[in-house]
Amino acid sequence: MALLSLSGLDVRYGAIQAVRSLDLEVNEGEIVALLGANGAGKSTTLKAIVGLAPGKGEIRFAGQAILGRDTEEIVRSGLTMVPEGRRVFPSLTVGENLRLGAATRGDPAATLRLRKEVETLFPILAERAGQAAGTLSGGQQQQLAIGRALMSEPKLLLLDEPSLGLAPQIVDDIFDLILRLKARGLTILLVEQDAVAALDIADRAYVMANGRIIMAGPAAELRASEQVARAYLGIAGEHAA
Ligand SMILES: Nc1ncnc2c1ncn2[C@@H]1O[C@H](COP(=O)(O)OP(=O)(O)OP(=O)(O)O)[C@@H](O)[C@H]1O
Ligand SMILES: [Mg+2]
Incomplete structure (x- = not known):
């Protein structure tokens, strides 16, 4: 059973549908990367998980349905977000x-x-x-x-763009730290714009565009796919594997 599972998650801000019918799972002990361009709906997805954006559908954490619960109660159950x-x-x-x-x-x-x-x-x-x-x-x-x-x-840590605005050396330190947290038994859902760095440390990844998941799979597979790199991740040719 997945530690966290989202099924058919929708999030609307008035007329804007930021997340559309999203399915996503995080298993215990994994680092799962959630990637995508600006405005794809990544932060909104994390906010919905911790009760800070108005979600519809189903969100289960450690077997419990948590959608609609207070953020404080969700945090107490073992799920914490580090915001953008x-x-x-x-x-x-x-x-x-x-x-x-x-x-x-x-x-x-x-x-x-x-x-x-x-x-x-x-x-x-x-x-x-x-x-x-x-x-x-x-x-x-x-x-x-x-x-x-x-x-x-927390049992599950949600990280929203931990590398944003940091110098390359510091970014390396942050990614090392995320791996150390995993080694200590923490499960991690990582939102990142630095797709290469995220795919290097993740077990699996999802790619979002316009509120939907458009691709999912083992991180190594997404990392190796030039098509993915060019089309969705903004990785220049010389960096793509
Ligand atoms: N509080 C809000 N009210 C209205 N619209 C919002 C709100 N928050 C986000 N949006 C819209 O929802 C969409 C998804 O935004 P979100 O912040 O989830 O994207 P993101 O993938 O995290 O992007 P970025 O990489 O730039 O952080 C965008 O179109 C954004 O303008
Ligand atoms: Mg964001």
């Missing part, structure tokens, strides 16, 4: 941002344990615990946004 643009609370300290990530837990001992784990994963967050989050570099803010999500102890 790594939104941290800039005037709060790094430590305060991390504590907010554990707000759905409300268990001081667990919070302390998670804080230690996150600070082991991201030593910079321990070093800068008392510093305003808005003064961190872009890459550090992305670490904080992911660290804050991990404070809710």
Whole structure:
């Protein structure tokens, strides 16, 4: 049984249908990439999963139907999203941002344990615990946004464009980190515009266009398909496998 399954998901914003009859599955332990051009509906899909966009259809997580539930309840059940643009609370300290990530837990001992784990994963967050989050570099803010999500102890992490706006070296670090999270047992649904990098670390991938899934399969197969590369992923010929 899939850890997460979407069937026939529709999302409308007034007259705009952002997601159309979408089917998607994420199995336990996988990294699944969700790719597609600007406006394809990737962020909307992630938002619908965590109850932040108005979905219709079916969304099941760990066997439970979650569509229509409160975001807080969904997070408590083990599903957390790191939104596009790594939104941290800039005037709060790094430590305060991390504590907010554990707000759905409300268990001081667990919070302390998670804080230690996150600070082991991201030593910079321990070093800068008392510093305003808005003064961190872009890459550090992305670490904080992911660290804050991990404070809710998710089983499934939804990442929306974690590499956006970061220097290539930092992007490599973020993708390494995603692989380390997988090795620790986390399941990941990754939205990315950097299709090559995403397909290199993903097990499977889906490609969206105009609200629909237009292609799906093992990441290695999509990575190797020149047709996919040229038509859907915006990968220049010399980079395509
Ligand atoms: N709150 C909203 N109200 C109205 N329309 C919206 C809203 N959010 C998104 N849309 C529209 O829904 C469509 C899908 O947007 P979405 O943000 O999901 O795309 P995306 O694939 O994440 O794109 P990008 O790669 O640029 O982040 C777009 O046409 C967008 O303009
Ligand atoms: Mg988006």
